[in-house]
Amino acid sequence: MNAQQLKNSILQLAVQGKLVPQDKNDEPASVLLERIKAEKQALIKAGKIKKEKPLAPITEEEIPFDIPDSWEWIRIGNISSMVTKGTTPRGGNVSYLESGIGFLRAENVAGLDRLDTAKMNYIDEDTHNGFLKRSVLEENDILITIAGTLGRTAIVRKENLPLNANQAISIVRLINTDYFDLFYLICAINSPIIQKMLTLQKKITAIPNLTLEIVSDCLIPIPPLSEQKRIVAKIEELLPYIEKYDEAETKLTELNTKFPDALKKSILQEAVQGKLVPQNPDDEPASVLLEHIKAEKQKLIKEGKIKKEKPLAPIAEDEIPFEIPESWEWCRWGDLSQSIQYGYNAPAKQSGRIKMVRISDIQDNTVLWDSVPYCDIDESDIETYLLQANDILFARTGGTVGKSYLVKEVPEQAIYAGYLIRTRYSNSLCPEYLKFFMESTLYWTQLRNGTIATAQPNCNGKTLSNMILPVPPLEEQKRIVAKIEELMPFIGNLTK
Template sequence: MNAQDLKNSILQRAIEGKLVPQRKEEGTAKELLAEIRAEKARLVKEKKIKKSKPLPEITDEEKPFDIPASWEWVRLDTVTREIGDIDHKMPQTNPMGNIPFISPKDFTPTGIDFSNAKRIGEDDYNRLARKTTPEKGDIIFPRYGTIGVTRRVITNSKFIVSYSCCTIKMLSNSMDADYIDFVLKSPLITNEIHKYVNKTTQPNVGLKSIKMFLFPLPPLAEQHRIVAKIEEIRPDIDAYDKAQTQLQAIEQRFPDAMKKSLLQYAIEGKLVPQRKEEGTAKDLLVKIRAEKAQLIKEKKIKKTKPLPAITDDEKPFDIPDNWEWVHLDDIVIKDIKRGKSPTYTVKSNILVFAQKCNTKKGYIDLSLAKFLDEEKFKKYPATEYMINDDIIINSTGTGTLGRVGFFQKENLDDVIVPDSHVTIIRTSKNSYARYVFYVLKANQPIFERMGEGSTKQKELRPSSLASFVIPLPPLAEQHRIVAKLEELLPLCQQLAANP
């Protein structure tokens, strides 16, 4: 049960006469009705209110639940001083005016914000104001939009409410205004609204319908005790609400936090055990260097300048003894660089992978790719075509810089080239590209902060990526790490989808 359900349950028990016991000495609602009629008759005689039109009797079929024998079913208009609204004509707003003109948009979660409300002048106020102009203690009841989301007037300052609301004014002697307020917030009134709502272009509830709302009436003393009991338990409800809000926030964060934790455990060597028979990353590096040397000899890649040795200060955490810290450039077989600036056309046989293809949701969407002008295709050597298992890192763009994706295409014959806003990472055959992807994905928050240049166009430089240090396990362990991650990460997605 959430906090709102708990509030509704308590209010429902209150208006069913189940929150506090009945006391014979407090009299009956029938006796109270006589007092209410007498008070309203006096106000009519003093010309402070107009005489209400008779309302239909309440039939047994209308009564939604049983109430104590000492209570009575009445209509809302019976127990209020007056229910009314302003003239439907809109006033002329006046920045220099000093009278707030309130509508539901000025409602806060707990009250009314007068500071940003529209203002009107005295002339409009005098033209629109009636005896139902809001006063302290009254209840403002929206008739359009957020129908029935009431607010209590707690100020003596002069203001007016728009035609989208009505003002419910209280009797001073024979009713507890707080009890009326609680009834108006109860599930009963929600049902009454649904009963009477006009389903037009802008759903609304008419003034006459609001006056017809059913209202369970206890004796006055019992109204006071109901209010006191609700106020007594309100701090507990608020504490429950706060605790539930915190729990929901944790539940919402948990899948993402768990995903980050799994990735971090994986790259620290804590997700799967190390196995002596799988060798060491040092042995693996010998194979990778031999592979790169052969590619250089075949002139398939260029020899790069050696990077400085990795210092202890550059190592962000401890790794197992059989692992090695390496630069990203140490394990790639293609220069780490961006694609070319393309010339687009409406349709062609060549796709251009743009940064938006590397989606925020974490997958590659080639339907977002553009088409390359094939006249310009000759400037792209075959080594620049994107191939399966390439890792893509967005190099520019506020909100997209540093985003890491893993490239796979269904049709191997498709020719796709990267644009100048993405950087391609192509790993050695002696390392597992999927493992490297997860390492880089774990570091995505760091890449997002590594942009250099102006605020409007920060860039993640290829040289910064080339020198980035990553932890390298033996190849067999890389495969085991990926297998374990791909077993557990879907569970995080299930949690996110079904919190």
């Protein structure tokens, strides 16, 4: 059970006479109700309350569950001198104030027995006693929401007054509050079966609502007064434990929600720090790998296959965020990559020869190839923008800025759109390791530092080029990827 289910279970036990034992010495509820009936007749005869159409007798079919012999079923209207609803000022009759006499709306009735005054409107005294006189609240009035969120309750306490209410709240004023423990009545109305009986009769309109007839006809089980008090004492004893349970449950839910992502971040952080798998002294060190990549890049520049770019600044000591194994090396992404290329800008088309992958076509690390549109592009430009397996695409603007995608396969010729950056690198690197780096905290920290804060946050190729990343030996890159891929399904199972 969650906390709300536990509370509901306790309230249901309470109204079924199963929460506390009965005492044969208690005056039965039937005597109490006869007294209320007589008092109501006296008030009608004295002209203090109006005589209303009698409510229908309670039938066997209406009774939802058994109650103890000393209890009685009764309709709310039979124990009330008034069942009405609030009033809402209309047109130019009133302006709400920042202070004054409280004017309750349905959202201020927060449930069980709580008034939330944090967002309450206020009216002046003339309006309270004049135009809204019919809905002036009194101490011990029971409030039930009858529009929007239905069936929430509260008791008006002396310290709440003066108060008024709008038409989304019904006002139940009892014949004599001495005959009841008001909190018991509130608990009864909030018990699951009574709530279901009450709200199932709602009127389906733009805003669901209950009529006053539905409220007045609502059945509630009445125990002897002494037992009402014992029930309330037990509920009040249990509620603090339910609140603590709720707090613990909320924290646990929050932990369970955040834990998979936190665990993934922790694994990736261990990976890029060289702590996820052991080092192997037989591995060729990353320094040799980087020299090979540098020579390969120089050859491509010489052959005119890639452009020569301005050298990047050496990595300073104060840029290095943590220590890495001796066989690893720090490197800038721009020095590691063969090219960092912005995408192609062209209108999307329903048909054509070349597809154009957009940010919106990449979901959950997958390109939705069936929905990727086509575009027109000059034949001379195709080679520049053509996607290849193991390219990494990087979103440079919008809500997904910084998200990356490792191209595994290209089922048909495709280029990539202007809001994406493609980075291509040596075959001597493990592409999956680079992709996992681009999901690590180290990557996202550098990205945030280089993001331009505008209405549409954006990041450019320079930020990506200047990023530093730890480069392990190639064989260790592969071992790291294998370990991460072994662990990720377990993290995925935590979210199910």
